[in-house]
Amino acid sequence: MHRTAKRPASVEAHRDKVRVLLAPLAARVDTVPLRAALGRGLAADLVAPMDLPPFANSQMDGFAVRSADVPDGGAELRVAAAVPAGAEPARLAPGTAAPIMTGAMIPAGADAVVPIEQAVPDSFPEPGATATVRLPAAPAGAFVRSVGSDISAGATALAAGTFLGPGQLGLLAALGLTEVPVHAVPRVLLVTTGDEVVEPGIPLAPGKIYDANGTLLDSALRQAGLAVTRTGISADDPGDLARLLRRHAPEVDLIVTTGGVSKGAYEVVRQALAGHDVDFGAVAMQPGGPQGIGTFDGVPVLGFPGNPVSCLVSFEMFLRPVLAELFGSPSPRPAVRARLAEALSSPEAKHQVRRGTLGTDGTVRLEGGPGSHLVHALAQSNVLVQVPVGTAELASGDEVEVWML
Incomplete structure (x- = not known):
């Protein structure tokens, strides 16, 4: 009763x-296709089944080199076969530099990339042409995305309770997952x-x-x-x-x-x-x-x-x-601090929730009074202003917590 x-x-x-x-x-718990999981909450921890990236690749367009071949002062190197994205390149021979595209696999033997803008000439030769290129010094690892530098196989990719937005679903797709457990x-x-x-x-x-x-x-x-x-x-x-x-x-x-x-x-x-x-x-x-x-x-x-x-x-x-x-869904309301554009009064024994508009200058203007019937004021608002128990008066300029709507 x-x-x-x-x-x-x-x-x-x-x-x-x-x-x-x-x-x-x-x-x-439901298990749904990845596209159907948008806006849902993850129901279990998801472990990465593979490294991301799964292979070392170039951070930008440039030349893949052995760092030992371009010491201080740089060096002139013979241009090897180009490495397009999606291909498995041949091993890089000493004294050569391979044109490489962003995201392409680093050839075995190479350990650095020199951006095309730093090369002389600063353009790739025509495919099949015999050419040389002068490159500045490149330390090992320069402009190389190493294996697992984003996430390592076996690490937690997303924790249970995560709100699944585009970024989260993009990660799961990059890991090759096609289904996801959601609440x-x-x-x-x-x-x-x-x-x-x-x-x-x-x-x-x-x-x-x-x-x-x-x-x-x-x-x-x-x-x-x-x-x-x-x-x-x-x-x-x-x-x-x-x-x-x-x-x-x-x-x-x-x-x-x-x-x-x-x-x-x-x-x-x-x-x-x-x-x-x-x-x-x-x-x-x-x-x-x-x-x-x-x-x-x-x-x-x-x-x-x-x-x-x-x-x-x-x-x-x-x-x-x-x-x-x-x-894990919906995503929590962001809570930020703002300064009142005007004074307010609140019942000291109650937590008052006022409606307001947060401006770009970080101040919040109250919309309407505390009345529970003011639907128009609610419709004009983009935040809920939180006035905790124990607060009877706040002056203009005082700081308050607001929840973004």
Whole structure:
């Protein structure tokens, strides 16, 4: 049965509860083709099956030489057969220099490359022509990419939990891998509630508002890589909501609701989840104080507040960072330090999350006030400004942490 917390929990404590609730979902693993892994989280350490590069190669266009043949002061060498990329060259004879292309294999016997710009003449001779070239001194290893200088066979290429972006997938392709183990995509049921809420496009009757939360959270969840099922708006009938949840629960890994979690007289989510293992209580955070967490028929449930900014801040403060930690996806929000363009006030006993715009000069301008209904201000923002517990006033120019959106 649901319980009501008596004292507000800290942001960190509530996030820990979300982490514990969702941790079992991280055990589900899919093996997918490399191209299908973009934006997913790596589910296991991947070890390099080979060296990168797999052979010593040239860092640039130039001449492959024996360093002993070009001592201080340089030397004039006979031009050997050219080494194109992708070919296995013949051994380099003493006293010769082989034209070599960027990425081409270093011939056996050679241990350095002289860039073409340093050669006299500074161009390659025609193929098959008999020619000499004067080259400056070249120490051993100059402009040579050695075997395994990027990564050695047997080393960890990527650690479990890594977010797989283009760079990571490029590395796996370079290692010859075609499949990758990733965390299974969590399936989320998203339910918005409220008799006063209607779908966009329907004429508004008195006392009605359009549903922003459905689009707001659906977009956030899908952007975070989750598979979302939406049921439309659930009216304030606890029985109907309970039946809706029971119908969809076997098909999903997580239920997210918005609205109906406060202490009002018609809190439909609290009523529908009566008799289930769900806690409803306050977190010392503004906006987003009222929160619900627990399980419904064994399925994890997160109950977010009904005001649009509150529900998105709840997602960003609790669900998104836990998903990044447990599943490697989405990538964490970058946290940077910025200076306030104006003063602000905050409830000293709460962690306040303000919306703002970070400029190129490193200052952050607040967008709107602390109100949880200011959707326009949210839409203008590119950061969340973090004002920790214990802070009542900050002056213009004071430093704060901001999370990039």
